[in-house]
Amino acid sequence: MASISFDKVTKRFPGSEVKALSSVSFDIGDGEFVVLVGPSGCGKTTLLRIVAGLESATEGRVLIDGKDISRVPPGDRNIAMVFQNYALFPHLTVEHNIGFGLRIRGVPKAERKRKVREAAELLELDQYLDRRPGELSGGQRQRVAMGRAIVRRPAAFLMDEPLSNLDAKLRVEMRAEISRLQRRLGATMVYVTHDQTEAMTMGDRVAVLDQGLVQQVAPPVELYQNPANVFVGGFIGAPRMNLLRGTCRGGTLRIGDRPVRQKAPNMGDGEVLIGARPEDVELVSPESEAAVLTGRVALVEHLGKETHVHLDIDESLTLPDGGNIVATSAPLAVPQEGAVVGIGIDLHLTHFFAADSGLSMRAH
């Protein structure tokens, strides 16, 4: 297995002034499972393809085990990749698909057959070896793509949204299966997804990208609890973090023109964004001292174990503008739609971001 390092990797596509990646630098340890996550067009797939050698960096270097591989052809990097659409060869059987790389490398037939069988057994594909991809279900095709990747024991695995074409149930199963497989093989894995649930549940660490910039690289829980900036705070977590505009003057925090009674953490004077996760927003009586705001219940979503309450508040108070915040409530304590409720926010559980830079000022 191998470590992967990005050293100021920048990518600009021909004919475009916009940087698809901008000076990306971080390290992936040997045997580590790192998830690259971000919205569409954030550069996550481009970064993965640069590691694969399918794209080249405009500037910067990619190092595998400390060696610059920028000029090494994709096939010689000892890396395997699982593509979003699996990219199975439709004219070859499962056996030949899995063994394709071994065949190219001139592995003798007997050894090739043994290795393919081992990989197929690991992925429970042994009874499908004679079938072609067209005769397999989506989940089975996904496994064949995995089999092709693991059979030659590469230094690292790259996965480009491998579960995005599966239905929800199968996706959950395969998520666990890929995590188990990664641990079993002790493999270095770089996994691209736009699904934050995959990112949070699978990765040892998660790298959040936006507009070609790495926003934060951290273990999932840290990412959730200590987002480095307002983008990470808003991107990680579902329903998303509520962001309220506030000002801090002389140690008193105001949301709109309403002073918050709790003592604000020491952060100096200025405009701030207050990030409160739905589970940290409390619904109280409008007259309660705990109410920092009042809002009208716009929509109640019952999910069984919990309920999401969408509240309309003064639209100038939220980011983005729109005046909608979400609170997670216990199923039994749900107010009626249209009711006016008090909104309590515990400042010790909230995140503060500088209004201008979006960077975290203090995190709990």
Place this chain on the structure above:
Amino acid sequence: MTGSGANRFQTGVAKRLYRWLWRGLGGAFVWLWVAFSLGILAWIILAAFKRNDTVFADLWSLPDSIEGENFSDAWGLLNLARTSFNSVLTVGGGTFLTMAVSAPAAYALARMGFRGAGGLTAFFAFGIGVPVHSIVIPLFLGLSEVGLSNSLTGLTIAYVGVSIPFAVFLMTGFFRSLPTELEEAATMEGAKPVRVFFSVMLPLAKPGMVATSLIVAVGLWNEFLLALTLTFDEAKRTIGIGLLNTFGAMRYTSNWVGLFAAVVIMIVPMTVLYTWMSRRIIEGLTVGATR
């Protein structure tokens, strides 16, 4: 119903009528064309089995008796043993060589993204529009220069030359329609470009290759001008020229039924091949449109 509702209803009816009219006209035209083509084919086949004294008496009557002699006459007139052998050799060889050159060229043009690929593709497309008549004389002189005039090898080379633009153009479009990920997957597995082409892209391009080969083969089978000008020994003649000779002989013998039998002999192999492979030809030509 409100005024605007009535208007919408009327517009809807008008649109449906209009669509129905066009569909009806289109359908009628297609069926008319099919009936005409099949009618001509059927008439020639029927005529090929009739006798010279009855063939024009009642155009659509069935033959009184099956005149197998017509075909043995035609066999001789066409010098079929020789001309069909020559045709199979030049058409088969020409088609094979055309595909052998065009498939890698089309792949490179479609997928390797080198400088000037767009211009070269356009150049091949332009080649399709060059009339064969305009290159017959230079081609003849060129082949004579290298001692290949009046030879099946020379004719085959000429066939390859005139077929390449069309084959490259069609195959380029076909290779473009194949998913990039498959190439990338093969590259990641360690395959170099030549291996990617032969192990992955060429097998995937089979429907396109089959369609292109068939269209090229049918075109060459029916080819006349090059065969007429580039070969002149009887022993080097192809089946198309054999038919011309049959036509020439018929003017003196009035052996119409022999001529029709010769026509049937010439068109049957390609008709059978086309009918048999029609599904694959359509698949090959439309695969890019549906992906």
